[in-house]
Amino acid sequence: MPVRMKDIARDLNVSVVTISKVLRNHSDIGPATRKRVLQRVKELGYQPNWVARSLVTRRTYIIGLVVPDLMHSFFAEVAKGVGRKLRPRGYNVVISNSEEDSQLEAEEVNLLLARQVDGLLLASAQKPGQSDLFERIEEHKVPVVLIDRRISGLDLSYVGVDDKQVGLLATEHLIERGCRRIAHIRGPQISTGLGRLAGYRQALSRHGLRVASRYVLAGDSGDSTGYEAMRRLLALDPPPDGVFCYNDPVAAGAMKAVLEAGLRVPEDLAVVGAGNVHYSDLLRVPLSTVDQSSSLIGEHAADLLLDLVESKRPRRPRTILLAPKLVVRDSTNR
Amino acid sequence: MPVRMKDIARDLNVSVVTISKVLRNHSDIGPATRKRVLQRVKELGYQPNWVARSLVTRRTYIIGLVVPDLMHSFFAEVAKGVGRKLRPRGYNVVISNSEEDSQLEAEEVNLLLARQVDGLLLASAQKPGQSDLFERIEEHKVPVVLIDRRISGLDLSYVGVDDKQVGLLATEHLIERGCRRIAHIRGPQISTGLGRLAGYRQALSRHGLRVASRYVLAGDSGDSTGYEAMRRLLALDPPPDGVFCYNDPVAAGAMKAVLEAGLRVPEDLAVVGAGNVHYSDLLRVPLSTVDQSSSLIGEHAADLLLDLVESKRPRRPRTILLAPKLVVRDSTNR
DNA sequence: TTGAAAGCGCTACCAT
């Protein structure tokens, strides 16, 4: 039903090959023929069938982007950055949501591989050594760039921020603002969560503060866990006077719990998040946070991946570490 | 390099057809052969090449989802709902960001059509009659379901809320809370923006309030425009004592402007948004809004589309209108 | 400058 090259070729009494060459700006075509072909292509509104083309070229111009949660606007922003770079180059992006589940993630990646994607952008929920996912990717020889989360022991390209630095910046800021009982609501046991935790610990010990383990609570990455964790922290005696949260959604949830308990932010308890998602400025108390230049992460990752995809010979993995930046707002302004 | 059916066939001394049948659970294969095949498939980690399969079946199991802005978490939530329904059925979703630009949107859709997507989910930025986009889609015989925004004059399946009702609910709520000078920060000139505006007007006239045109300001859909628009509203004499905003991001921006001007929400000025995005509860003043069951919209749209895609014979377009629900929080609590 | 032939990896159809 849709127009094929064959149809145009028949109309014009030329071969299919000629059409194909014109459409790909092949040089060895006479100007007259080229013009006739282009004319007819426009008349019929012909569009090449990418499935057929992909089968022979082995290039789909599809990039797979796997994120743990699109609702977390950090990842939406990364996705936007990725799209901004990839679209003008003719690529489409398939976005898969792993829901922070490594099993689901593996299935999604397998599907993407079966679809012959040209490359993979992965904010992985895998714990190290948890699966053979990366071996599969390796086998398929599909280039990968890790985003936001690194996987230890794997020599893959990576774009993200220095997470230890994130933890350091946030925690030292709290210390500098006079907090002395600083809690941390941790993230998952992946590079970001562990790195920020390490930064938190280092900041405390660097300033001679004790790391009280009861002040470190496991959460995961949503605002409801921030809320729950904060309620438990408030029940401690003495409660903390500052908290560094894994990310902004967690911090938003935590802040809600603090205010609900009748305490003031930042006077009674200062709060810092991480990620600088765009609504942080609009929260009950505008949230101090550590900016990760999310859309830049997406753009850099896309660039790195394009380089891998389009270079003929294998290239060494590269790492781009962006410097986190502290953004001070009211939630620590005391 | 990757394993093909041909390889397995050779190993096992059977034909490619046999492999193909086993993998698709075709009935007419002997249990012994089936077992041998499955065994070898597992050993080699074989995965069917979807590109090749698609070329012959004319089904890609890819659905295109076009949204104006992924960063607006309403659409991220819709996308999540869509994915939740489609993934278990073996579909992948290509998400395209049109950035509220109808030109860009048309290009994206064309690319998706060239990719032979099985169906299209479209939150369109097209103004009526603006382009031949829908004719192209029609030609390709690719099923479409419109999301959130309808296009007048087109008989296409649609899932969304009754936008006039959204405007009515929000505005009547403000009236009921004692507001008398009610402003509206409008959205773009598409069904959602126009519908909500109509609801706003109807609510006012129903209660004998004058619709002062200077109280209706054009915005588009982001928080920065909400902020700007609100500053202009506050400069009026008398300023409004209530405002209904096109959506939650606009409302968040508006609220920021109000508070910055030293006024109180809701005492001096009550604010209502629309969309009930998940962080609305966490804003400076928790935001009253009209819920649109965003992820349900995504799920229903996916269902409708699947029905269109998988039914042999053409089906009539269907419309699913979800009832908007008022969510009262502090921003109107007076 | 043009095109005939082969083939990408798979499935549909029809024999056996």
Added chain:
DNA sequence: ATGGTAGCGCTTTCAA
């Protein structure tokens, strides 16, 4: 129950 043949729409190679 199994497989040979043809073909999906395109590109690649090579000959004319």
